[in-house]
Amino acid sequence: MNPEWHLSPAQLAGYANGESGATEAWSAEAHLVGCSLCRAELALALREPQRAAIVEVRGALLATLPAQARPASHSMPPLARLVLRPAALLAVLLTLAVAVLLNLAWQQGTHLDVTGNGLLWLVTPALPLVGVALCAVGEHDPWREAILATPSAGLRLLLWRTAVVLAVALPSATLAGLALGNVGPGLWLLPGLALTTVALALGTLISLERAAAVTATAWCVGSLLPALVSSGGNVSTALRQHALTASYSTTTLFSGAAQGVWAGVALAALAVLVLRRHSYERLPRAAGTRSA
């Protein structure tokens, strides 16, 4: 609150230049403490040497304040860093890169004129699973228990992280497909989303890391089954054969009928996920034995 009366310009000038007497200076100071208007006037009445001295004192005072008194907003990590570990995204890109390079190497290594890119078809739909498993608040999160006690824990946080993984996995897989002369995401998008949803639904029963591993393994075995049968169970031969010969037109898992099945699977898994969503907010009871 500013008082009713104010210092006169003469009084202000006298105080600013140190010309007012002791009594007058005290009364001026007492008034200035409570009156922001006169403080503003005083700042204008000050001349250069005093002004410089005040700036210097202020700077020196601020420098002696402990660092924690000034909130360091610049250290706020960006949202992406809060949402998940960068390693999860790197793993997605690395898996894709290995699949593409291996496929290209095998293409170069053969004297036949082949354009198969089976490894890409094998890896792409399962690609989000790699990232989802790595960014989950799962068994491997060192602060899992403390995170579960926060209001953000649960399906919402998981879906945010899954969305970030998909935002990296889907465009990069599309680019890789275009580079290998593929047709883009048209056919693998639905199987990929279905596999992701299945892993999330399965993650309400077992740990999400294991659910993603189980889903990815099941997908790979299913896709490689024809090649595995013809190669007599030799995995590396089957992989190579799949890489060189398979394309979307030869794979029944991408056919028109299969797409309908994938859509149904995705919806069913989504229903399970929504019904059992609260299991992502708690520790499984069996895990409570580790330290009593």
Next chain:
Amino acid sequence: MRSARLDRPTAFEPDHPDDDATTLTAVTVMVGGRRRPRRAVDALDLDLGVGVHGLLGPNGAGKTTLMRVLATVLEPTRGQVRLLGRDVTEARARRQVRRRLGYLPQTFGYYPRFTVREFVTYFAWLKEMPSEGSALAVDDAIERVGLSDRADSPMRTLSGGMLRRAGLAQALVNRPELLLLDEPTAGLDPEQRLDFRVLLRELGLDTTVVVSTHLVEDVASACTRVALMDVGRLVHTGTPTSLESFVNESDPVEDPREEGSSALERGYTAALRAHRARITADAKATR
């Protein structure tokens, strides 16, 4: 460690305006899955109000399981859990309670790429704190645990005691009304332990603090109430000095191992023994 506190966020309405107590009623927790089921917490009743509550008990007494139930991360097999006046079986109430909760688990690691400040900021975000006030709250929490000089150090460079204090800062960042600390003094050196007790006493003025510990001296110096647990059951609740009344001074059978122990420590062992003797007597009577 500084005593100034920032204001708590408001807009939390318990079911009954005057009832913001934390109450466990007949809570039983079975752990170990279907193959080896074990009652970690056995039909336990507990009332907690503002103040520092020391949860004492030998290893395997069920302290950590009880802390997990209080932290809402473990759902009890049976019984009712009301935290800050809310029944946490309902998802919406649970989420509201979790905004007012601080929890330091017993075991944890670190995120190698995070600094202390980033780590605490991460938890401020997880606890849905408004972003404009969170930078101040983060600094305040780090300062309260005495880690300001290491605020921008990567967590992998911290010692065990510092890491635990970083964990404590995470628990404090939202200025919780219910603060659960599982073995918080493990790994702290004697001086840090003294600082920690001062902090506990200060927090206990307006917060329900539950500290699980096996160190009786922590309880003696910082706790207003003590709850003693053994094999999933509550053996005794009362003030720390009430434990001493279990010691029978005229009892000629003195355990030579107890030489040099404090009155409270002797009370702790005496209360446990009395409870176990009663259990054995009951078992014989029913046989």
